[in-house]
Amino acid sequence: MSKEPVAVVGIGQTKHVAARRDVSIAGLVREAARRALDDAELTWSDVDAVVIGKAPDFFEGVMMPELYLADALGAVGKPMLRVHTAGSVGGSTALVAANLVAARVHGTVLTLAFEKQSESNAMWGLSLPIPFQQPLLAGAGGFFAPHVRAYMRRSGAPDTVGSLVAYKDRRNALKNPYAHLHEHDITLEKVQASPMLWDPIRYSETCPSSDGACAMVLTDRAGAARAPRPPAWVLGGAMRSEPTLFAGKDAVSPQAGKDCAADVYRQAGVTDPRRDIDAVEMYVPFSWYEPMWLENLGFADEGEGWKLTESGVTELDGDLPVNMSGGVLSTNPIGASGMIRFAEAALQVRGQAGEHQVERARTVLGHAYGGGSQFFSMWLVGAAAP
Amino acid sequence: MTSEEASGPRDIAVVAFAQTDVLRTTDEISEVEMLMPVLHQVLDRTGLKTADIGFTCSGSSDYLAGRAFSFTLALDGVGAWPPISESHVEMDGAWALYEAWTKLLTGDADTALVYSYGKSSPGSVRDVLTRQLDPYYVAPLWPDSVALAALQAQALIDAGDTDEPALAAIGARSRRVATLNPHAQRRGSVPQGEYVVRPLRVGDCPPVGDGAAAVILAAGERARELCSRPAWIRGVDHRIEAHALGVRDLTDSPSTRLAAEHAGAFERPVDTAELHAPFSAQEVVLRKALRLDDSVRVNLSGGALAANPMMAAGLVRIGEAAARIHRGESDRALAHATSGPCLQQNLVAVLEGDPR
Numbered sequence: 001m002s003k004e005p006v007a008v009v010g011i012g013q014t015k016h017v018a019a020r021r022d023v024s025i026a027g028l029v030r031e032a033a034r035r036a037l038d039d040a041e042l043t044w045s046d047v048d049a050v051v052i053g054k055a056p057d058f059f060e061g062v063m064m065p066e067l068y069l070a071d072a073l074g075a076v077g078k079p080m081l082r083v084h085t086a087g088s089v090g091g092s093t094a095l096v097a098a099n100l101v102a103a104r105v106h107g108t109v110l111t112l113a114f115e116k117q118s119e120s121n122a123m124w125g126l127s128l129p130i131p132f133q134q135p136l137l138a139g140a141g142g143f144f145a146p147h148v149r150a151y152m153r154r155s156g157a158p159d160t161v162g163s164l165v166a167y168k169d170r171r172n173a174l175k176n177p178y179a180h181l182h183e184h185d186i187t188l189e190k191v192q193a194s195p196m197l198w199d200p201i202r203y204s205e206t207c208p209s210s211d212g213a214c215a216m217v218l219t220d221r222a223g224a225a226r227a228p229r230p231p232a233w234v235l236g237g238a239m240r241s242e243p244t245l246f247a248g249k250d251a252v253s254p255q256a257g258k259d260c261a262a263d264v265y266r267q268a269g270v271t272d273p274r275r276d277i278d279a280v281e282m283y284v285p286f287s288w289y290e291p292m293w294l295e296n297l298g299f300a301d302e303g304e305g306w307k308l309t310e311s312g313v314t315e316l317d318g319d320l321p322v323n324m325s326g327g328v329l330s331t332n333p334i335g336a337s338g339m340i341r342f343a344e345a346a347l348q349v350r351g352q353a354g355e356h357q358v359e360r361a362r363t364v365l366g367h368a369y370g371g372g373s374q375f376f377s378m379w380l381v382g383a384a385a386p
Numbered sequence: 387m388t389s390e391e392a393s394g395p396r397d398i399a400v401v402a403f404a405q406t407d408v409l410r411t412t413d414e415i416s417e418v419e420m421l422m423p424v425l426h427q428v429l430d431r432t433g434l435k436t437a438d439i440g441f442t443c444s445g446s447s448d449y450l451a452g453r454a455f456s457f458t459l460a461l462d463g464v465g466a467w468p469p470i471s472e473s474h475v476e477m478d479g480a481w482a483l484y485e486a487w488t489k490l491l492t493g494d495a496d497t498a499l500v501y502s503y504g505k506s507s508p509g510s511v512r513d514v515l516t517r518q519l520d521p522y523y524v525a526p527l528w529p530d531s532v533a534l535a536a537l538q539a540q541a542l543i544d545a546g547d548t549d550e551p552a553l554a555a556i557g558a559r560s561r562r563v564a565t566l567n568p569h570a571q572r573r574g575s576v577p578q579g580e581y582v583v584r585p586l587r588v589g590d591c592p593p594v595g596d597g598a599a600a601v602i603l604a605a606g607e608r609a610r611e612l613c614s615r616p617a618w619i620r621g622v623d624h625r626i627e628a629h630a631l632g633v634r635d636l637t638d639s640p641s642t643r644l645a646a647e648h649a650g651a652f653e654r655p656v657d658t659a660e661l662h663a664p665f666s667a668q669e670v671v672l673r674k675a676l677r678l679d680d681s682v683r684v685n686l687s688g689g690a691l692a693a694n695p696m697m698a699a700g701l702v703r704i705g706e707a708a709a710r711i712h713r714g715e716s717d718r719a720l721a722h723a724t725s726g727p728c729l730q731q732n733l734v735a736v737l738e739g740d741p742r
Contacts, residue, residue: 056454103491241472256469
């Protein structure tokens with residue numbers, strides 16, 4: 001079997017904000033899709049299929065919203081798929097779209113992920129009223145804080161590391177015009193003085209709730225040859241899942257994340273991720289997940305991830321920049337957050353990331369996770385065709 | 387170039403199918419408990435274990451379950467340990483099968499487990515489905531699924547395409563043949579009943595029920611190892627139409643026709659068709675769009691008028707068509723799945739057995 005090479009030739013995002021009261025859900029997604037098509041210099045008629053993703057339908061209160069969005073996304077008369085894999089959905093959606101091209105089922109596919117959290121209340125959307133089931137413990141932070149504690153205990157990381165990540169990501173966001181949080185007066189002291197929400201996670205170490213959408217145009221080799229701007233090539237992509245709760249699950253460094261990364265590296269011929277990968281857009285909704293995922297993704301040995309963060313390696317001008325865009329900590333339209341990671345990785349290797357561009361970014365990883373750290377999706381994109 | 391490249395895309399087949407009995411209520415069991423026996427059955431039919439499966443994909447709806455991320459618990463039932471390559475569509479399982487089919491086409495996997503499930507019993511499915519509609523202009527009016535289907539039925543009657551007795555005959559035939567289907571919910575001779583929403587009577591509408599289904603796909607030689615007569619997927623395609631009913635001709639289904647063309651359905655006649663037509667009048671629309679005449683055996687399972695487990699009913703159509711090929715009762719079958727109000731989105735798969 002040979003797969004068709006897949007190229008990203010168009011990327012579009014909305015300006016992410018707390019509430020886009022000026023547009024409907026349809027208006028929001030169309031804005032991102034239009035920008036992706038403009039970037040690729042394509043029209044709606046050039047698109048063969050649409051693959052759309054978002055996190056739970058309860059976040060907007062619309063059941064299977066792809067039905068209502070078919071018109072807005074130019075999908076009438078075309079195939080339209082709707083992916084839902086919890087927080088990893090933005091990444092999974094891009095991978096499902098990429099597979100349509102790789103399998104030579106379609107030549108050019110529009111993929112889009114969104115969340116318009118202001119339409120409803122994500123806190124209630126995540127409240128699971130079923131008995132005999134782990135509640136989410138006052139929001140996602142309540143679920144993840146114990147795992148952060150476990151990481152700190154296991155690694156011996158000093159309790160200042162989380163604030164360094166938040167300070168870095170919020171400064172990076174200032175260079176990204178689409179980022180939600182633009183905190184011009186941010187200081188490390190302000191992060192460290194912010195209220196404790198779920199010990200050890202402080203207010204400034206958590207993600208915001210955003211309205212936003214992200215879209216990409218994926219195409220085959222022939223489509224890439226016609227593209228007006230440099231394409232990003234998909235060098236590898238994978239999804240892995242494991243159960244929510246079971247004895248033996250390592251919630252700090254889940255096996256599914258390790259396996260997913262290993263599959264992506266195998267496809268792309270990466271043997272030493274620290275050396276072979278230039279930058280990472282990583283799903284970090286709570287600051288401590290940067291050092292945790294650095295280890296899970298193989299960029300550092302177990303217990304060593306925080307040292308990369310502390311020594312400045314993950315800064316925008318560091319040796320392995322992480323979340324150049326400002327990351328999920330600065331922008332979190334949940335269903336779109338994974339796709340933003342994938343798209344920002346592609347922007348970097350296309351050399352189109354503007355002020356947050358990393359000079360030598362030739363190979364960049366996009367990463368997403370979801371559920372109780374149980375769903376993972378990742379892709380590695382490169383400036384050179386595979 | 388390998389021989390496989392030279393001969394085009396690899397052959398992929400449905401090699402096993404299992405489904406639950408569809409029941410009006412399943413209060414005593416969770417979705418995972420409803421799904422587990424089906425997963426075991428479909429794996430047992432091939433001798434495969436979870437760890438042998440290359441890719442897993444499921445379909446379901448949080449809105450039916452009444453909670454976010456409902457599919458994550460179903461995954462626990464699959465036994466995803468060691469971690470598995472897995473995905474989920476918030477759609478009928480027929481579309482999960484489509485995603486799995488494309489995954490196998492890339493060569494990344496040789497086998498796939500596809501499952502889907504839905505429990506309509508905890509709520510009023512007529513009310514729940516109104517939440518699918520345009521959230522700003524239509525959903526606030528709560529037009530329910532039967533009312534919308536009635537608009538379609540009346541449009542067909544007005545166009546002279548059918549009449550109430552003909553619709554009644556469709557429902558009666560579906561339930562009569564469903565007596566041979568142990569999984570069907572409403573079977574045998576039942577009165578056509580009162581109007582639910584004119585012109586649709588009880589007998590024109592699907593029973594509300596809970597159920598789950600699963601299939602296993604396999605590529606090439608692997609399919610022959612796992613099944614004595616694989617149901618080869620010759621083509622599968624799906625298309626969506628505009629959402630607003632006012633801009634659609636409800637007496638026709640251009641998306642079904644287009645999907646059928648792309649799936650190769652019109653290249654040669656089929657002997658069997660499993661149509662996902664939850665309302666009697668929709669069978670009229672689909673027969674026309676798919677050019678099915680009386681020589682084709684349509685919905686020998688009883689179809690959605692005999693059992694319509696939301697999110698699984700489309701996958702059941704593919705499974706039923708494949709099972710007929712497995713048993714040697716069909717050589718070329720068409721399976722159809724639908725989603726959205728009045729047949730907005732449609733999938734067509736064409737399945738074939740090896741020549742005999």
